[in-house]
Amino acid sequence: SxxxxxxxxxxxxxTTTIATTPDTDTNDNPFxxxxxxxxxxxxxxxxxxxxxxxxxxxIESTPCVKPQPETLKRASLIRSSNTSLASLLSRRKDVCPIRMHEPALGILNTLANLKHIAKGQYSELHSNFxxxxxxxxxxxxxxxxxxxxxxxxxxxxxxxxxxxxxxxxxxxxxxxxxxxxxxxxxxxxxxxxxxxxxxxxxxxxxxxxxxxxxxxxxxxxxxxxxxxxxxxxQDPVRASMTCVRFYSANCENFQHLHANAMHLRNAQQHLQTQLEQTQWEKVNLESMVRSNRRSSVGSRRSSMGSGANTPTAANFLMQMDARALNGHINTISMQLEVAKFLAQCERELSAADEVNTLRT
Structure with a gap:
């Protein structure tokens, strides 16, 4: 309607917005x-x-035309006179230059709101839009x-x-x-x-x-x-998974994999960031438990260390424990070494094949 x-x-x-926080958000739907x-x-x-x-x-291509001073002058003149509109507009002494047509006023808004027009006040639902x-x-x-x-x-x-x-x-x-x-x-x-x-x-x-x-x-x-x-x-675990896809994209041999090693290093760095965050949260949690012995999950989350991604961790970010993160970091390190070694083997084999080709 x-x-x-x-x-x-x-x-x-x-302009008002509602920004929920872990301490004050008691509603799943803040709206x-x-x-x-x-x-x-x-x-x-x-x-x-x-x-x-x-x-x-x-509407967007139509220029916004404000009420012209001559229009307000005519409105004031009509309001204070008993003479007809036609005779007033035909007077020689009240010269009103012919200006752009004003559809918003529409014949002085049918003469019903002359007082408001003279004061520059217009209907909010129509003219003032x-x-x-x-x-x-x-x-x-x-x-x-x-x-x-x-x-x-x-x-x-x-x-x-x-x-x-x-x-x-x-x-x-x-x-x-x-x-x-x-x-x-x-x-x-x-x-x-x-x-x-x-x-x-x-x-x-x-x-x-x-x-x-x-x-x-x-x-x-x-x-x-x-x-x-x-x-x-600030979702480092998922970002590391995307970096792994960058690493293996369009690779036909180990030399290509070795050339994409930077993506795997980025993945490793993302996991390292998450590991440090996990360890820091663990230290804070242990400190909090020793100080007040609270076991409430909500109070733990609200009292953990600050950070841009702390409020979102429980709701959105992908989580891994420290053991799993260490395992993936070590796997990436081994993958980098293996790819480097096999890429070197491919280069040596390719060079040997070229020498044999030249000899034959």
Whole structure:
């Protein structure tokens, strides 16, 4: 309905956000308060009407014309006179230059709001809508969820798009195709993650969406984008797994593997980072247990050492114990040595074959 769309518009364009923390987050869905404010999910068509895009294009291409001083002068003159409108406009002494047509006022707004016009006050629902707000009104009234998200992203309203996605409880595909890939295309991925954390510092609300985004990038073989996302999420274990795929990609022999050794070293470094983090958390946990003997999992997590990825560890990041991490680190070291040795053997064998070929 029109009333509901107006509330949604005010909600997604509001600057207030809810950033949950491990200490204060007692709700799995931090956006449940939106329903308390009578903002509900809206059923929309799968595809918006084709005419909608033409309307949006027309509004966006129309220059925003403010009320002209001559129009306000005429409004004041008509308000203070009993003479007819036609006779006033025909007076020679009140010369009013012919200016651009003002459809927003529409014959001085049918002379019903002359007092407000003279003061520069116009109806909020019609005349005071900027081009953006008017387009958003049409999109929310007639468009699909895809139309709304695409419109907001086209106007660089990332925060509004994210709030709309959560408030409408949309499927992850809407986020992937209309928010994430758009941010990736224009190089705005580093700004996306802070916006996600502003809405939910623990990223718990985004867990399923981000996991499905990673799965989509992997199935589409967009490994560089996947790796970039994993770095932004500070997920070292998954980042190391992607580096292993870089290492073995397009390799036909051990010389190629040895040439890609930097990727395996990066994987090893990511695992080492996770190992150090795990050991540090273990030290803090033991210290905390000795000091207060608390066994609550929630209190442990809230009192562990600081770090950008600490709030997200329990909800999103892939975890391994220290023993498994050490095992993978040692395996990578052996793989590097074996690949180096076999690559040298291949070079020597190739050189010997060339010598035999020359002799024959």
């Amino acid at each position: 029109e009333f509901m769309n107006e509330k949604i518009c005010k909600y997604i364009l509001s 449940e308060y939106a329903h308390e404010q009578d903002i509900q999910t809206t059923k929309r068509p799968l595809r918006g009407p084709p005419l909608l895009q033409e309307i949006i294009k027309t 900027s081009g953006f707000e008017e387009c958003l009104y049409y999109v929310l009234t007639y468009g699909s969820h895809t139309d709304v998200l695409q419109f907001l992203m086209r106007h660089h309203e990332l925060n509004a798009a994210l709030k709309y996605f959560l408030q409408q409880s949309l499927e992850s595909e809407f986020f992937i195709h209309n928010i994430f890939l758009v941010s990736l295309r224009y190089g705005n991925l580093p700004t996306l993650m802070p916006q996600l954390q502003k809405l939910d510092a623990s990223l718990g609300t985004w867990r399923v969406t981000l996991l499905q985004t990673c799965h989509y990038l992997e199935t589409q073989n967009l490994l560089n984008s996947l790796y970039q996302l994993q770095l932004l999420l």
